[in-house]
Amino acid sequence: MSARLAAPAVPPAEADESRTRFVRKLWLAREFGIVVALGLLVLVTTLDNPAFLSPQSLRDLLLGAAILVVLAVGQTVVIISRNIDLSVGAVLGLVAFATGKLLSTAPGTPAVVAILAGVGLGAVCGVVNGVLVAAARVPALVITLGTLYAFRGIDHSWAQGQQINASDMPRSFLRLGTWTVLGIPVLAVIAVVVMAVVGFYLRSYRSGRELYAIGSEPAAARLSGIPVGRRVLTSFVLCGALAGLAGVLYAARFGTVDATVGTGIELQVVAAAVVGGVAIFGGSGSVYGAALGAVLLTTIGSSLAVLRINPFWQQAVVGGLILAAIGLDRLLAVRAANRLRGRSSHGA
Amino acid sequence: MARDTVAVDVPGAPAEPAAGVLRSALVRWDTALLVVLVAVVVIAGVLVEGFASGRNLQFLLLDVIAIALIALPLTLIVITGEIDLSVASTLGLCSAAMGQLWVAGLPLELIVVLVIGLGAVLGAVNAVFVTKFALPSLAVTIGTLAAYRGLAFVVLGDQAVADFPFRWTEAASGTVGDGAVPWAAVITAVLAIVFGVVLHATPFGRSLYAMGNNAEAATFAGIRVARAKFWLFVASGAVSGLAGVYWTLRFASARADNAAGLELAVVAAVLLGGVSIFGGRGTLLGVLLGVLLLGAVRNALQLADVAADTLNVVTGGLLIASVVVPNVITLTRALWRRRSRTA
Numbered sequence: 001m002s003a004r005l006a007a008p009a010v011p012p013a014e015a016d017e018s019r020t021r022f023v024r025k026l027w028l029a030r031e032f033g034i035v036v037a038l039g040l041l042v043l044v045t046t047l048d049n050p051a052f053l054s055p056q057s058l059r060d061l062l063l064g065a066a067i068l069v070v071l072a073v074g075q076t077v078v079i080i081s082r083n084i085d086l087s088v089g090a091v092l093g094l095v096a097f098a099t100g101k102l103l104s105t106a107p108g109t110p111a112v113v114a115i116l117a118g119v120g121l122g123a124v125c126g127v128v129n130g131v132l133v134a135a136a137r138v139p140a141l142v143i144t145l146g147t148l149y150a151f152r153g154i155d156h157s158w159a160q161g162q163q164i165n166a167s168d169m170p171r172s173f174l175r176l177g178t179w180t181v182l183g184i185p186v187l188a189v190i191a192v193v194v195m196a197v198v199g200f201y202l203r204s205y206r207s208g209r210e211l212y213a214i215g216s217e218p219a220a221a222r223l224s225g226i227p228v229g230r231r232v233l234t235s236f237v238l239c240g241a242l243a244g245l246a247g248v249l250y251a252a253r254f255g256t257v258d259a260t261v262g263t264g265i266e267l268q269v270v271a272a273a274v275v276g277g278v279a280i281f282g283g284s285g286s287v288y289g290a291a292l293g294a295v296l297l298t299t300i301g302s303s304l305a306v307l308r309i310n311p312f313w314q315q316a317v318v319g320g321l322i323l324a325a326i327g328l329d330r331l332l333a334v335r336a337a338n339r340l341r342g343r344s345s346h347g348a
Numbered sequence: 349m350a351r352d353t354v355a356v357d358v359p360g361a362p363a364e365p366a367a368g369v370l371r372s373a374l375v376r377w378d379t380a381l382l383v384v385l386v387a388v389v390v391i392a393g394v395l396v397e398g399f400a401s402g403r404n405l406q407f408l409l410l411d412v413i414a415i416a417l418i419a420l421p422l423t424l425i426v427i428t429g430e431i432d433l434s435v436a437s438t439l440g441l442c443s444a445a446m447g448q449l450w451v452a453g454l455p456l457e458l459i460v461v462l463v464i465g466l467g468a469v470l471g472a473v474n475a476v477f478v479t480k481f482a483l484p485s486l487a488v489t490i491g492t493l494a495a496y497r498g499l500a501f502v503v504l505g506d507q508a509v510a511d512f513p514f515r516w517t518e519a520a521s522g523t524v525g526d527g528a529v530p531w532a533a534v535i536t537a538v539l540a541i542v543f544g545v546v547l548h549a550t551p552f553g554r555s556l557y558a559m560g561n562n563a564e565a566a567t568f569a570g571i572r573v574a575r576a577k578f579w580l581f582v583a584s585g586a587v588s589g590l591a592g593v594y595w596t597l598r599f600a601s602a603r604a605d606n607a608a609g610l611e612l613a614v615v616a617a618v619l620l621g622g623v624s625i626f627g628g629r630g631t632l633l634g635v636l637l638g639v640l641l642l643g644a645v646r647n648a649l650q651l652a653d654v655a656a657d658t659l660n661v662v663t664g665g666l667l668i669a670s671v672v673v674p675n676v677i678t679l680t681r682a683l684w685r686r687r688s689r690t691a
Contacts, residue, residue, distance in 0.1 A: 141625055146663075153659065318495075326484070
């Protein structure tokens with residue numbers, strides 16, 4: 001799958017024309033696969049119950065997916081550089097509670113300030129992860145598993161079993177969760193903007209490209225002068241900040257927050273990225289794929305309900321989807337490798 | 349730990365002393381864990397009322413048995429450089445199946461065998477994806493983590509089966525004679541010896557370290573990497589199934605959500621025990637000490653009235669410290685050496 005990386009890394013002028021076309025086709029194939037799966041799912045569900053495509057139901061779908069999309073975008077940035085952040089669920093929970101606490105003690109706080117505070121707190125958590133991973137050079141899986149427990153524990157000892165309800169928070173803030181622009185929920189708009197900005201950064205900025213290089217081969221990236229530690233730190237701060245944003249959005253949408261908010265969501269987020277074609281060992285994938293993966297996972301949930309399939313099947317289906325997605329990625333990678341090998345042996 | 353990565357990163361460091369330092373550091377890791385464990389037990393025994401009683405020792409052991417069991421095969425898997433995150437979901441699915449089979453009227457003796465067999469099959473599914481299709485085990489087992497937990501709910505729904513015979517549920521927490529050591533802990537210890545001998549005293553066990561350090565080199569050295577990993581995943585599934593039987597009887601309740609999230613606790617214990625997440629390094633004794641240390645700290649703080657959820661800070665802190673401290677020491681030492689050489 002590192003073939004996808006090759007496209008922008010090779011200057012277009014020098015690139016073998018047919019090869020670029022092939023790489024582009026591959027890129028299309030991966031994101032297209034999810035779109036097709038999503039389309040089929042929506043089609044089948046709509047044939048069974050046309051109300052599935054009603055504006056209200058679509059709005060609910062977008063609302064449901066928005067928070068997972070924001071998390072998946074942040075996670076993608078980290079996974080691309082061959083790291084992982086398992087602490088996002090705990091960060092989301094901590095920030096959601098902090099937001100609730102802030103707004104219930106100071107109801108006059110404008111929503112913008114609440115958002116900035118949440119993003120800031122998330123970023124601080126990201127700095128902790130990033131510094132430990134980059135400076136102490138410890139695998140991210142271990143560190144973020146540790147901070148998952150630590151952040152969640154801080155959340156619990158702060159909350160002491162307390163729950164903050166919608167009635168404790170100002171209505172102007174809660175409106176953020178239900179407010180729509182031209183019929184589109186503002187939460188979904190925020191998610192799309194986040195995805196577009198981060199997607200543009202990864203695709204077009206030097207430091208964004210360097211994350212792919214680090215993920216493809218950390219040692220080579222270091223030797224070619226890329227400040228690996230700083231880039232990895234940045235990716236964790238970005239991921240933490242987005243988890244913080246997701247926490248604020250969670251508080252706005254559900255209105256009820258306690259210390260258990262977002263427990264276990266980290267695996268859903270990683271699943272969304274993997275289903276979206278982000279390679280778990282870095283170097284390839286896009287935030288668009290991850291976002292589509294998040295939408296697909298959310299849609300499965302509501303589709304099963306509409307199709308009157310036992311909702312207990314949902315998680316099993318998601319698991320099957322992850323296995324199918326990584327199997328498909330493997331197949332595409334093997335085929336791409338075979339094609340490239342075949343071409344070079346012909347002396348092209 | 350990533351200690352060896354750091355050692356590799358230091359240019360010009362002579363290979364021979366580095367390996368020696370590493371070996372003695374590893375020996376020290378197990379010793380360090382033991383010292384910390386003894387210290388925790390002594391301090392808690394003095395300060396925390398009720399910690400040093402036989403009854404509490406029984407509960408402490410009962411609480412860590414599921415984690416200890418699952419950690420045994422997982423240690424071997426992580427040493428080969430793979431991981432199995434589906435263990436807790438396998439436990440849940442086995443527990444759900446156990447409940448459903450009991451409702452169907454099968455005898456418990458048969459059910460136990462069937463459930464452990466089911467665990468082995470679930471492990472084999474992981475193994476096929478990892479070894480036959482050459483997929484990363486992290487991604488595969490995140491997939492089966494969701495899939496097996498989902499199937500557990502399909503099998504049993506959100507109900508609980510709780511009418512297991514008292515004789516069996518009592519046996520699950522029963523002790524040897526009138527002592528404080530539960531039977532289940534004895535079985536766990538026997539299994540631990542089996543896994544320990546396999547890992548540390550057989551060519552197969554040595555080959556696991558070889559493939560964890562460099563799978564390709566191991567293959568060229570004639571080690572059947574795929575076959576070894578296949579059977580490790582099967583063992584992981586079977587032992588998770590056994591842990592499912594224990595969990596179900598201990599709490600006298602077969603539920604689809606039994607032990608949800610336990611995979612993170614097991615991985616934390618294995619890593620705290622000194623096993624490198626990159627493979628090739630670690631001992632079974634270290635892991636068992638890690639399991640006991642986490643269990644003892646949690647138990648003592650719980651007795652001291654610290655809320656269970658707050659304890660997560662301690663678990664997380666221990667895990668982070670266990671990897672960061674040795675790494676920082678190695679890094680500063682390397683920095684010192686470089687500075688003294690240039691001076």
